[in-house]
Structure formats: C-alpha cells, structure tokens
Amino acid sequence: MADMKVGAYICKGCGIGERLDTAQLAMIAQKEGKAQVVREHEFLCNASGVEMIKNDIANEGVNHVVIAACSRRAKVETFNFENVAISRANLREGVIWATPADADKKELVQEMAADYVRMGCAESIKMLIPRTNPSLGHNKRILVVGGGISGMTAAIESAKTGYDVLLVEKTGSLGGWAAKLHKRVPNREPYAEPVDTGIADLIKQIESDKHIKVFLNSTLSKTSGSPGQFSVDISKESGGTTTENIGGIIMASGFTPYDMNKLPYLGAGKSKDVVDQLGLEALAKAAKGGAIKRPSDGKEVKSVVFVQCAGQRSDKEGELPYCSGHCCNTSIKQAMYFKNQNPDIDTNVIYTDLRTPGNGEDFYRSAQKKGVTFTKGNVGEVVPGSGGLEVKFKDLILNDDAVAKADLVVLATGQVANSGIDMEAQLLAEATERDDAKKAKDAGEAVAQHQEKPKGVSILNLTYRQGPDLPHLKYGFNDSHFICFPYETRRTGIYSCGPVRRPMDMAQAIEDATGAALKAIQAVENAGLGRAAHPRSGDLSFPEFRKEGCTQCKRCTVECPFGAIDEDEARYPVFNESRCRRCGTCMGACPVRVISFENYSVDTVGSQIKGVDMPDQFSEKPRILVLACENDAYPALDMAAMNHIQYSAFTRVIPVRCLGSVNTIWVTDALNSGYDGVILMGCQKGENYQCHFVKGSEIAHTRMSKIDDTLKQLSLEVERVKTYEVAITDIQRAPALINEMAETIQKIGMSPLKF
Structure with missing residues (x-):
C-alpha cells in the first residue's frame, strides 16, 4: 500500500469564509490534523476547486482527502474521487447554519469549526482506501x-x-x-x-x-x-x-383468499348463495355477460348484497385486523356486473368505510349513476331462509337496526400473504417450549403439551x-x-x-x-x-475481523439482521460480503472490537471522539457528543440548519451508519475523555420501524439500556447519556433534544472527569 498522504481542503463559500477564520482552520489541519497538503478555496465545489483536488491526487500523491465544507450529504458526486479515502468536515450545515451569527458567539463557533476539522483529519488518518468486495457475483439472470x-x-x-x-x-x-x-x-x-x-x-x-x-x-x-x-x-x-x-x-x-368458512355468522358454509368475491367472479365468468345465476338453484339473481370488510379490519380472534385495499373497488366493479346486465337488479353495498385507492371517487360515482345503492352499516348476521337470505345490519346513518333481503350475498374477504414459514414465530414457539420443559423438569412435573408451532x-x-x-x-x-x-x-x-x-x-x-x-x-x-446494495448502494467497503482476537461469542452472527455471517467448523465468524449491507451492526456488537470496515471502524469514530479539543472543567464550555444515524437523524439536523433552527455550539455531531453500529466503547471513551453529555439519535424501532437496517435501532436501545451501570461505575449521572428515536422529519425536535441536553448539563454541572 502506498504511503498515506492527507490533503485537507477548506472551503470559504456559502458564507463559511465570512463566519470563520479559515486560515486558522488550515493551520489546525496542518499542525494538529497532520495533513501534508492544506489548501483553502473560495468555492471548493466549483470546477477549479475540484480540479485542484484532482491535481493533488494525481501529482502530489494525496490519497486521503478531507473536505471541510458542506455536509457529507451534499455534493456527493462532486467530491467523489476514485481510489481515495474521503472524509467530510461539516462546516456549513453543522457549524455556521446551526449557530447564531452573534459577535459574542464567534469564539464558540470558531472552536466548533476547529473541532470538526480535527475530527475530519483524525477520521481520515484511521481510514483505509476501500477495496472491492472479493466475493464478486457476475450472474445477472x-x-x-x-x-x-x-x-x-x-x-x-x-x-x-x-x-x-x-x-x-x-x-x-x-x-x-x-x-x-x-x-x-x-x-x-x-x-x-x-x-x-x-x-x-x-x-x-x-x-x-x-x-x-x-x-x-x-x-x-x-x-x-x-x-x-x-x-x-x-x-x-x-x-x-x-x-x-x-x-x-x-x-x-x-396471496390466498381468506377462508370465508370461518365466518358462519355471515352465512358462509350455511348457504350456497353466500359467496366471496372470487366466488362471484367465477359466477360472472360462467354467465359470459348474461344473467348471473345463484348457486343454490340456478335461478337468476334479482337482488344482491355486498358485505364489506367481511372478516377483516376486525379484532375478532381468527379474523384479519388489516384492510386488504382492493375490496371496496372490487365490490363496486362486481355491482356493475349486475347493473350492466339488468339495471333493475337490486344491488346494495353495505360498508363501514368506503375506500377507493387509485381512482378517487370516479368509479364510485359511476356505480351510483347506474343505480348501485351504498349503505353505511355494520353487518351483524346473514340468515338463510326459505325465500332467500336476510342480511341483518346496523344502519350507521339512521342509527337503527335494519334487514336487507337478497338472492345472493357476496362477502368481501381479505388477502392472506403466501409468505412461507414465519421463522421468528417458530423460533419463539421453540424457545417457549424449551423454557416450559426446563421449568417443568426443575419442578419435577410432567412436560405439558406446548403451543402449536406455526405451520x-x-x-x-x-x-x-x-x-x-x-x-x-x-x-x-x-x-x-x-x-x-x-x-x-x-x-x-x-x-x-x-x-x-x-x-x-x-x-x-x-x-x-x-x-x-x-x-x-x-x-x-x-x-x-463488488459494491453494497441499498441503502449504502455503491459502497466498496466490506467487514473484516482479526481472528486472533475473536472470542467466538457469536454476537455478530446473531445480531446481523441480514444473515450475512455464518460460522466455520471452529465457530469463528465467516462473513458473506455479498449479503452484507454495510450497516456495521456486527461492529457494534463485538465486545472485543475486532470487526471493522476499511472506511468505518471503531477507530475512525473513536479517533473523532478523542480528536475534539476538550476544555478543562473551569472553562464553563461543556461538550456534547451526538452520534446520529446517517439515514434519518443526521439529515434532520442538516435540514434544521437549512431552516435556521439552531442548537448549542457545544455540540459535536458524528454521523454513524446505523445506531446498531454504535459500540459501547465509544460512549465509555467519550465520558472518560470529559464529554459532559452523549446523545444517540437513531430511527424509530418496533412494529412501525423506520430503521433502514431493520433491527439496528432496536439493538442499540437494548445495548444502551445497560449503560446506566457504566455511568454509576464512573460516578456520573444517568442523565448524561440519552438515546432517542428521531425521524428524518424531526427538524424541530432533533435540535430541541440537543438543547435539552445542554440545559441538563447546566443544571447538573460539568463532568467531573474533565482534566
């Protein structure tokens, strides 16, 4: 590998040069950041600025580039140089747009910018130039x-x-x-x-x-x-x-249609003249445009009732809790089958809410013009009788019980996904079975019949x-x-x-x-x-580990959300680079910190944390570390800055690939280094998760739930470390959370661990 040569490039554009002393930043990059090439430029992203960097790469041997300018989310294509390790120091959104331009704040803002330059250089030095994934797959079928x-x-x-x-x-x-x-x-x-x-x-x-x-x-x-x-x-x-x-x-x-025979109270299985929507399609196809006949006796249907949400949007056991989306439009379509064949056929659609995605109300209005009746009601029972069917329902407009008679009743049942075996449910059932068996054995009891496993x-x-x-x-x-x-x-x-x-x-x-x-x-x-797929599409890096330091704890294998890690015969992890999404969850899981990526590792983030110039305890200048998910929280802070929503200048933000990649050593190191507060901002977890790596935020919350013990061991208040779920739309809330931490530190005092 060629010798490392760091080039730091400081932009003066977009107001950076007006708010900051860029000459001082250049000096910091050279002396403290160990950058061998340091240059300032009026507008680094314009043609001459980019050409200047390219020239240094080609002729000066620069292979580690630090861009001190705008957010790493901006000008991604402009500052994309091949075979180079690239680090970004966010001076625009992260400093001058996030802080007030008051004269009395100038020193704090300059210190903030200086720290980001130090952090950018520190990160760059610890980065390696990403290589291509060695496990290439060339089949494109x-x-x-x-x-x-x-x-x-x-x-x-x-x-x-x-x-x-x-x-x-x-x-x-x-x-x-x-x-x-x-x-x-x-x-x-x-x-x-x-x-x-x-x-x-x-x-x-x-x-x-x-x-x-x-x-x-x-x-x-x-x-x-x-x-x-x-x-x-x-x-x-x-x-x-x-x-x-x-x-x-x-x-x-x-999908498979929901089994209407599970709805006997709606007449299913009790009368041949109660069918589901696919059953009616079969009758309509058989009619070939002629009169639709009822199944029981082959007589022409003169009246039909459509029961919406049959066995769905329901909290009854065994029924579907969700809406299947198509059913209202399908019933409208099927009602037209009858009206187009004979306008005198009585067609009644009984619904609680009518939903017509994709065509607004146009299709519904077309059915109304044909004479289809729409009744807002809640069907309680369908009763077969000698003269046909009786549909008993609560009229939700008149607030009264009503009965509709029909030759045919069509149940709008839902869609059940053909998704195969639910492995998580099966594993849960197996774990419950093992747990129950152990408890019974310990108690000297017979093992009870366990719950049935998902089929x-x-x-x-x-x-x-x-x-x-x-x-x-x-x-x-x-x-x-x-x-x-x-x-x-x-x-x-x-x-x-x-x-x-x-x-x-x-x-x-x-x-x-x-x-x-x-x-x-x-x-x-x-x-x-050899590149990663979504959401880090194009990333050339891939995970590696030091086998000699591995304790075979299996945490990386278990916590990987994507099944990208297996084990060899000796129980060491085996990484399938092509399956890997580059989230770094394995890196965050590893207790001995032997897993890393070329351009993202415990050291690249740890060096940024330690690269901040830490004021002493008498300076009254606290430091707040924010580890922000690059997919939601970091963009939210960027957009907050764009909207002139400001947060404390004592803050230092480090974007992370996923909160799941956060290793607890970063939090411990930050606290030991004298940070007064640490905030972790990840995506929403749980059933309505928004984590781009599915489980990362959830895993991080579990890890951080144990950090209180570390704080107590360090004799620190538990309020100094907070973990939040932040959406990309939280442009007001994300800065507010930082300012809340600043207020908390003001109340509880500076960290006693400062030097």
Whole structure:
C-alpha cells in the first residue's frame, strides 16, 4: 500500500469564509490534523476547486482527502474521487447554519469549526482506501417466483431491459388469481366501467419473449448463495430437479383468499348463495355477460348484497385486523356486473368505510349513476331462509337496526400473504417450549403439551441459518418498509412485490412489480462490481475481523439482521460480503472490537471522539457528543440548519451508519475523555420501524439500556447519556433534544472527569 498522504481542503463559500477564520482552520489541519497538503478555496465545489483536488491526487500523491465544507450529504458526486479515502468536515450545515451569527458567539463557533476539522483529519488518518468486495457475483439472470400479475409484470419489465429471466410458477398456468377474474377495476380515466384483465396479453408477451424461461408446476426446493451468485434447485411436481444459477430474486408469490368458512355468522358454509368475491367472479365468468345465476338453484339473481370488510379490519380472534385495499373497488366493479346486465337488479353495498385507492371517487360515482345503492352499516348476521337470505345490519346513518333481503350475498374477504414459514414465530414457539420443559423438569412435573408451532409451506427454501423464508411482519406479509425501502427484504438480493408484501389491487401490484424489478437489477449490477446494495448502494467497503482476537461469542452472527455471517467448523465468524449491507451492526456488537470496515471502524469514530479539543472543567464550555444515524437523524439536523433552527455550539455531531453500529466503547471513551453529555439519535424501532437496517435501532436501545451501570461505575449521572428515536422529519425536535441536553448539563454541572 502506498504511503498515506492527507490533503485537507477548506472551503470559504456559502458564507463559511465570512463566519470563520479559515486560515486558522488550515493551520489546525496542518499542525494538529497532520495533513501534508492544506489548501483553502473560495468555492471548493466549483470546477477549479475540484480540479485542484484532482491535481493533488494525481501529482502530489494525496490519497486521503478531507473536505471541510458542506455536509457529507451534499455534493456527493462532486467530491467523489476514485481510489481515495474521503472524509467530510461539516462546516456549513453543522457549524455556521446551526449557530447564531452573534459577535459574542464567534469564539464558540470558531472552536466548533476547529473541532470538526480535527475530527475530519483524525477520521481520515484511521481510514483505509476501500477495496472491492472479493466475493464478486457476475450472474445477472433474474429469478421471479410466482406467475401471477406481479410475477409476470416483474418478468416482463426485467426482460425489457435485456436481462434474462426465470419465471417459476407452482401451478400449471400463468395468471394467478387475476386470470380467474371476469373483469378488472379500470386503472385509467374515465373509471366508468370494468375492463378486460389483460392477462391473456401478458401471457402472450411472456411466451414470445426470448429472455424469459418459464417453469410451470414447479417450486424452489433449495436456494443458496448471495447476490450475483445464487443457486436454486427448481423441482417439478412430476419429479426431477433443475439447478440454475442466478443473480437476483423477486418473490411474487401472491396471496390466498381468506377462508370465508370461518365466518358462519355471515352465512358462509350455511348457504350456497353466500359467496366471496372470487366466488362471484367465477359466477360472472360462467354467465359470459348474461344473467348471473345463484348457486343454490340456478335461478337468476334479482337482488344482491355486498358485505364489506367481511372478516377483516376486525379484532375478532381468527379474523384479519388489516384492510386488504382492493375490496371496496372490487365490490363496486362486481355491482356493475349486475347493473350492466339488468339495471333493475337490486344491488346494495353495505360498508363501514368506503375506500377507493387509485381512482378517487370516479368509479364510485359511476356505480351510483347506474343505480348501485351504498349503505353505511355494520353487518351483524346473514340468515338463510326459505325465500332467500336476510342480511341483518346496523344502519350507521339512521342509527337503527335494519334487514336487507337478497338472492345472493357476496362477502368481501381479505388477502392472506403466501409468505412461507414465519421463522421468528417458530423460533419463539421453540424457545417457549424449551423454557416450559426446563421449568417443568426443575419442578419435577410432567412436560405439558406446548403451543402449536406455526405451520406453512416454504416458498424459497433458503439455506440461511435464520430460516428458509423471508422474515415476516406481524400480519404475515414479507418484511419490507413501505416508505423507506419498499421491495427490500432482510435477505440481500431478494425483493418482494405484490400482495405478498402488502395488501393491494392489480394496479398497485403492477407498479410494485416494476419497482422490485428495478431493485433486483440494481442489486445484480452492484454485485458484479463488488459494491453494497441499498441503502449504502455503491459502497466498496466490506467487514473484516482479526481472528486472533475473536472470542467466538457469536454476537455478530446473531445480531446481523441480514444473515450475512455464518460460522466455520471452529465457530469463528465467516462473513458473506455479498449479503452484507454495510450497516456495521456486527461492529457494534463485538465486545472485543475486532470487526471493522476499511472506511468505518471503531477507530475512525473513536479517533473523532478523542480528536475534539476538550476544555478543562473551569472553562464553563461543556461538550456534547451526538452520534446520529446517517439515514434519518443526521439529515434532520442538516435540514434544521437549512431552516435556521439552531442548537448549542457545544455540540459535536458524528454521523454513524446505523445506531446498531454504535459500540459501547465509544460512549465509555467519550465520558472518560470529559464529554459532559452523549446523545444517540437513531430511527424509530418496533412494529412501525423506520430503521433502514431493520433491527439496528432496536439493538442499540437494548445495548444502551445497560449503560446506566457504566455511568454509576464512573460516578456520573444517568442523565448524561440519552438515546432517542428521531425521524428524518424531526427538524424541530432533533435540535430541541440537543438543547435539552445542554440545559441538563447546566443544571447538573460539568463532568467531573474533565482534566
């Protein structure tokens, strides 16, 4: 490796030169930061500034660059130099925009800027130039699991971009549930009538596309590997297995309709004339545009009642607590089947809330014009009788009990995701079983019958130590955040789309599948270049560890949210770099600190913490360390500064990849170094998590819950360390939390550990 040569570049633009003494900052970079090349520039991001840096890299041998200018979130492409370790000192958003321009604050603001320059140089010295991930995967074929509307769309969109696609469908034909529909809800103006499903055309496209290979009556019996180098065994129903190598996977395994027979109080199973929405689609297809006949006696339906939210949006045991999204529009569409055939048919849609995503009220208004009746009510019972069916409901407008008679009742039941085995629920059941058995044994009692383990048929049959399928959300859908990272799962290179990800209609499924295809393409391209996937897409670094220092504690293996760490025969960790998301959770978990990345390590952050010039206890200048998640909290502080929302100039902010990467040694070192307060800002955790690395914030909160013992050992107040959940929109709250800490320190006094 070439000798390290640090170049520090200090920008005067955007008001930095007007508020700060940049000559002093340059001197600090040279003398204290050990930078061999130090330059100031009027506007570092303009062509001449960038050229100056490039010239130093090419001709002066600079290979570690410190940019003291704007936030690391700004000008990312401008300050992107190949084969160079780059550190950013945030003087604009982090200093001059976050502090007042008062003359009496000038010294404090200059000290703040000087510390950020010291921190930037200290970080740069501890960084290594990132190398390419050695475990390259060059296969770019896309595997799509599921041949419904989502799977077919994902296959077609991938093929359009020139990628070869394998499409695996467990049944004997493509189309999924969409192929069983008579018509579909319109997806464009004027939203007046049900339209053709278009499934036949999609199937023709797939059959004629040379880039798509279809496997019918087939399932995955084994999936192993990582992005760019997956291996899958595709087993046919009739026997025989084919092994294929692929680059990325799209899981589009769809849904199963909720079993309406679980709703006997709504007449299901008691009368043939009570059907679910798919049952009505079958009746409509059989009618071929003619009169729809009721199943019990084949007579023409003269009156029909649609019961919305049947067995869903419910708190009853065994029913679905969520809305399935498509059902209201589907009932409106189906009501039109009857009205278009015979306007005199009495059609009544009974709903509690009518939701029509995608078409506003246009489709609903079209149905009203045709004479469809919409009744706001809560159906309590459907009773079969000799003359037909009686639908008993509470009229929510008149606040009165009512009864509607019908020849046919259609239950709008929900979607249940075909997401495979819920491994977390299974592991919990197994742990409970072991715990119960141990308690019984200790008490000398017979082992009681334990709770039944979750059942299911695996979709992917993954060879991951964490289990054969993707992790689930609480309702059984694939874990994928709908705002921060749709389609992403906890298995790198595997993306989910359609109703297996969340309840949705056909229009949403088509859009979802297109997004998943683009993410899969991004993954295989990054894998071929040895780079990370989302959210650190393009990162060349990867985790390494010092084997001689490893205690084989397994914490890194267990805490990795993405299944990127296995174990060898001697129980040492084995890192699968291609699966790794570069979050650093393993680094934060390691008690002996032997795990690191070239450009992010215990030392790169630790050196920044120690690089701050610490005033003595008599100076009345406290120091507050903020370790801020780079995905939410750090941007929130940047945006606060942009909006002139200020916080204490005693603050020093260090962005971290994820709160899960925070090693407790950083907090201990900070306190021992004389910091008066430490704040950790991570993403929201729990069921509605927003952590880009899923479990990082949750893990960090667990680690920090034990920090009180450390504080007590150091004879420090527990108020000196706080951990918060901060959203990217918390531009008012994030600075307020810092100012609260400053007020707390003012009340409890400076740290007694200052020198």
